[in-house]
Amino acid sequence: MKIQQSAEDYLEAMLILQEEHGYIRSIDIAKHLGVTKPSVSYAVKRLRESGYINMEANGPITLAPAGYKIAKRIYERHKALTAFLEKLGVSKEQSEEDACKIEHVISHETYVAICDFLNDGSDEAIGSYDFE
Numbered sequence: 724m725k726i727q728q729s730a731e732d733y734l735e736a737m738l739i740l741q742e743e744h745g746y747i748r749s750i751d752i753a754k755h756l757g758v759t760k761p762s763v764s765y766a767v768k769r770l771r772e773s774g775y776i777n778m779e780a781n782g783p784i785t786l787a788p789a790g791y792k793i794a795k796r797i798y799e800r801h802k803a804l805t806a807f808l809e810k811l812g813v814s815k816e817q818s819e820e821d822a823c824k825i826e827h828v829i830s831h832e833t834y835v836a837i838c839d840f841l842n843d844g845s846d847e848a849i850g851s852y853d854f855e
Contacts, residue, residue, distance in 0.1 A: 726775075728827045731797045732756060733766045734775060737786055738794035747784040800826040800834060807837050 736755045737747045744751065749763045756763075767784065770776045775790030786794060801822050808818035829837075 726793060729766070730770060730773075730775070731793060731827060732823075733763075733770060734786065734790050734794035735797040735801065737776065737784060738791070738798050741786065747786075749784070752784075797826055800829065803834070803838050803841060804829070806841055810841065 733752065733756070736752050740747045740751050740755060749760060749767060752758075752767075753760050753763045767776065767778060770790065771778055775787055775793065777785045777787050804822035804825050805815075805818045808821055809815060813821065
């Protein structure tokens with residue numbers, strides 16, 4: 724099933740917030756993505772209905788296995804693309820911004836090539852391509 728870019732952004736934000744804070748709240752998603760709380764409420768409802776997240780009434784949001792898999796894939800791409808752009812001499816801020824745009828449309832082949840380039844001779848692996 725093809726997931727929309729905005730849904731990928733929400734899932735990625737949720738993963739980042741989970742890693743940073745240990746929990747996911749709607750207000751934090753809104754702040755992280757720079758969107759309104761009603762927009763988050765709508766997205767959360769759709770993601771829950773699609774089986775990507777779990778949420779009890781007034782409870783914390785958790786990533787379901789399917790949502791976690793998508794979030795992890797997008798976040799790994801984001802980190803690798805940011806590192807790649809920075810290696811090219813692009814500022815950290817601009818690299819972050821551009822990686823957000825590229826991470827959704829880049830082919831798996833190109834992503835793997837970028838990871839291989841970044842990891843050539845590196846002791847620490849950047850990027851994961853266990854998933855497509």
